[in-house]
Ligand code: FES
């Protein structure tokens with residue numbers, strides 16, 4: 001598994017299609033109307049989404065109007081709680097003029113669904129919606145054409161609604177989609193300009209919808225990768241090293257001999273046990289005696305920042321404008337600060353899981369993965385078998401947040417099933433989940449900024465180390481600025497790091513918004529006014545004002561431990577502004593976040609209810625990285641292994657959350673699953689400062705750090 | 714040691730012969746195929762594995778299976794009766810009190826236990842009673858609303 005992905009995963013990482021001949025697959029689909037396209041033609045659709053075209057013979061299906069009138073929607077995206085199972089169905093239903101419950105979502109199945117690079121980066125709505133809408137519009141056009149023939153009426157006189165096409169002059173004269181598709185099989189390629197609706201014609205898009213999968217989830221029927229039960233299936237546990245980078249020296253498995261029903265597989269250092277009872281496999285693996293050589297630690301959770309700065313060997317200019325020297329000369333007050341951010345785990349409640357079986361030379365798997373097609377590729381490479389012999393099936397995910405872009409568990413399960421010849425399930429323990437998580441990288445941000453006495457920002461010299469550039473771009477209007485991103489390709493981190501919900505942006509927004517706040521206080525200007533005075537970006541001004549209005553800014557300040565803070569940022573094309581009220585106990589350093597207001601401009605909102613859920617989820621999750629979440633380690637030895645030492649947000653800390661969605665139905669839909677989390681660190685830091693006059697420069701803002709900052713004064 | 718144990722599971726009498734030291738959670742999930750009860754931490758921290766034993770909430774990852782001998786066990790699969798959703802299940806749907814849904818069975822079962830012992834909890838009591846259940850997707854506020862709605866519906870009608 002590759003480490004140091006800190007610079008690579010960004011919202012700009014867009015799908016590179018993988019070419020594969022799917023004609024065979026299309027033949028095997030049943031009847032009805034199937035909208036197909038070849039990837040070669042796709043560039044017409046998505047504003048340059050699909051850049052690299054490999055073959056034009058590759059046909060994909062996005063939807064099928066079945067012979068019973070129901071619709072299958074095929075997408076390589078997966079559902080992990082972000083609600084696309086509902087919002088994609090909405091888009092399809094609206095454009096195709098069917099009701100929402102006529103749509104069946106077929107998701108993440110590598111045999112049925114078109115290639116997809118993965119569900120991350122808040123891309124689903126932005127990039128998949130337009131394609132799906134086009135396909136649905138195409139299908140509607142075909143149906144209207146068929147209806148015109150069937151009813152012997154001109155197309156212009158026909159109208160579709162709820163899966164029925166009517167004669168507008170005589171509504172009794174009608175025909176259903178099912179009647180039209182019965183006994184037919186029509187493959188229709190996507191045309192260049194599919195007749196999609198304008199926003200004013202939407203009936204379902206933009207309406208709040210409850211989640212389509214909720215029923216299965218409240219009854220316990222929803223199937224996750226670990227809920228698959230196969231005849232003869234065994235549960236696997238793998239021998240794990242005490243630290244990353246440790247080398248196996250000796251292994252003694254003799255203690256396993258008296259455990260009934262235990263099976264063992266081994267391939268070099270890869271050692272696993274299997275049993276029909278998962279916990280017996282777990283006890284067995286603990287009985288194996290193994291000795292390891294552990295590499296010399298180079299840093300721990302306290303010294304890591306110094307280490308990172310010392311190994312940063314690569315630099316990237318993100319953007320620059322004006323001239324820093326001039327900016328410095330224009331500044332009456334300069335502020336130079338350094339911000340630190342520790343490693344953070346994804347910690348979805350479902351650990352990495354995979355179930356696998358062989359049938360002949362074909363492997364079928366259920367995997368908790370955000371990248372079913374990437375997993376297929378990895379399995380095919382690991383087991384050295386052709387891609388079409390690897391089938392990843394659809395299942396729900398118990399949370400992802402970026403962690404399940406990485407599929408080590410799937411590779412492990414595939415190897416074990418191959419070695420043992422048995423169907424296998426591998427469910428990582430919580431301890432394994434923490435050990436192998438691709439953490440959000442620890443990072444340092446250095447900022448040197450300046451203002452005039454009247455509160456105009458004149459200088460912005462920004463350097464982010466190891467977080468990545470996402471979210472570091474300026475939306476403040478600063479004449480003299482430079483933004484740099486530093487890192488190194490290998491060896492900086494003791495373990496794997498990767499994309500964590502809104503990668504890099506949490507770190508960058510915390511640092512930037514803290515720095516802005518410091519300057520506002522130095523200038524003696526209200527932090528809301530100070531922001532407005534220093535920006536021209538209309539969309540940002542609009543969300544800031546919306547948040548301030550909802551919150552009631554400026555707040556009426558009463559004596560006591562309360563404080564109020566503001567932060568704003570841009571992520572995945574969406575604009576976010578948040579205002580928080582906190583209460584700080586100055587004796588203990590405990591923070592209670594009372595209320596957070598979040599205003600967001602995410603362009604066209606397909607499912608407002610879903611967008612609000614994402615905002616609430618982001619703010620709730622974000623409190624953890626802001627206040628408590630911190631992975632403890634001594635180089636490759638990860639000490640944090642369960643929720644008792646890794647505190648995530650609980651019921652009792654959750655604030656009242658108010659959301660404002662800016663109405664922008666005319667602009668293209670933007671990301672929603674990540675943007676609202678970026679401001680949480682900064683908004684709380686700024687509110688803590690307001691409450692205590694203590695400035696926090698390191699995340700998480702634990703009670704100890706808050707007390708230390710208060711005492712520093 | 715293999716022994717035969719009897720208990721009631723979701724209203725039906727059960728008998729199993731097995732090593733009674735085995736973990737309740739895994740017996741439910743693997744031997745009995747009741748996969749609605751989830752594994753999240755294996756150490757009593759998250760609550761994903763909560764079931765009811767004699768109407769008491771139990772973190773099934775922490776108990777040996779002999780613990781349920783002669784007792785009444787309810788899992789998430791036993792909550793709806795003849796296709797009728799329990800008020801808590803309905804309220805979770807109504808309030809959209811879930812995202813990925815992985816914590817949901819444990820949340821609902823814990824709330825079920827809570828309402829059994831305190832049919833009209835205050836918000837503070839709900840928070841206290843639910844605080845050891847973790848949801849990474851951040852559905853907490855909606856879960857509180859859902860529990861209140863269910864409590865209201867259950868007061869007049871259906872008893873648990
Ligand atoms: S799995 Fe039992 S409490 Fe987490």
Ligand code: FES
Nearest residue numbers: 812814848849850
């Ligand atoms: S809904 Fe995902 S963990 Fe609670």
